[in-house]
Amino acid sequence: xxxxxxxxxxxxxxxxxxxxxxxxxxxxxxxxxxxxxxxxxxxxxxxxxxxxxxxxxxxxxxxxxxxxxxxxxxxxxxxxxxxxxxxxxxxxxxxxxxxxxxxxxxxxxxxxxxxxxxxxxxxxxxxxxxxxxxxxxxxxxxxxxxxxxxxxxxxxxxxxxxxxxxxxxxxxxxxxxxxxxxxxxxxxxxxxxxxxxxxxxxxxxxxxxxxxxxxxxxxxxxxxxxxxxxxxxxxxxxxxxxxxxxxxxxxxxxxxxxxxxxxxxxxxxx
Ligand SMILES: Cc1cc2nc3c(=O)[nH]c(=O)nc-3n(C[C@H](O)[C@H](O)[C@H](O)COP(=O)(O)O)c2cc1C
Numbered sequence: 001x002x003x004x005x006x007x008x009x010x011x012x013x014x015x016x017x018x019x020x021x022x023x024x025x026x027x028x029x030x031x032x033x034x035x036x037x038x039x040x041x042x043x044x045x046x047x048x049x050x051x052x053x054x055x056x057x058x059x060x061x062x063x064x065x066x067x068x069x070x071x072x073x074x075x076x077x078x079x080x081x082x083x084x085x086x087x088x089x090x091x092x093x094x095x096x097x098x099x100x101x102x103x104x105x106x107x108x109x110x111x112x113x114x115x116x117x118x119x120x121x122x123x124x125x126x127x128x129x130x131x132x133x134x135x136x137x138x139x140x141x142x143x144x145x146x147x148x149x150x151x152x153x154x155x156x157x158x159x160x161x162x163x164x165x166x167x168x169x170x171x172x173x174x175x176x177x178x179x180x181x182x183x184x185x186x187x188x189x190x191x192x193x194x195x196x197x198x199x200x201x202x203x204x205x206x207x208x209x210x211x212x213x214x215x216x217x218x219x220x221x222x223x224x225x226x227x228x229x230x231x232x233x234x235x236x237x238x239x240x241x242x243x244x245x246x247x248x249x250x251x252x253x254x255x256x257x258x259x260x261x262x263x264x265x266x267x268x269x270x
Pocket of ligand 1: 012013152189190227
């Protein structure tokens, strides 16, 4: 069985790549994409697109200097809707973890490329949305990755206590809950903002984001939330914590925005 928690601990954003990808890796990733597990029925298609098509679309000052150049990219196509972006984050992050298990490097990229030109170069119809892409390849042996991280503190994380909304149950430090909270804590998020806040009850863990603006399309928070849901549910799968992901009719606490819940099948989490 896949050790999802180990893959979650091992994954990190890679920003420097070897020039080429082996034909085997290319075909393995090509096979992974159609098998992606989804959260809801939003349209989602994943394309493999080469550097030659993507690199001319990097734009602006940051696009030129902070861009992540890899030999290949995963380009997920969906519609412009927060639930569709949540689904995209959920589905693509599992693929990323599978790629981590194949010793491939990955990095989510949320901006600095011309979304419209990319959509038209793929011949997509109006209304399609490409909110983020994923750079991938064989990690380069250079030290640039480490330097970038140290400089930007791009891999620092909030404490578990800081991503839990409301009281931390006394059983949170033992049993299965702790590794599940760690799995969320180490999720990647745009500009490492870690917007997830989790409310824990014996019946369910409810996922919120800090910002109300999150509901608006254009913010990458829905993708961050989908990624967190992916990490939590894969952790539950590995630790045999039965339950289901469900969007409940929740009253959202002030300052938060509700997204989804993991509803436990039993109270055995304690
Ligand atoms: C939706 C999304 C968009 C991102 N966009 C960028 C980006 O444009 N450029 C970049 O270098 N990293 C980008 N990242 C990577 C984050 O900076 C990174 O995940 C975070 O700093 C945590 O570091 P780690 O992935 O090494 O654990 C993005 C991550 C996510 C989830």
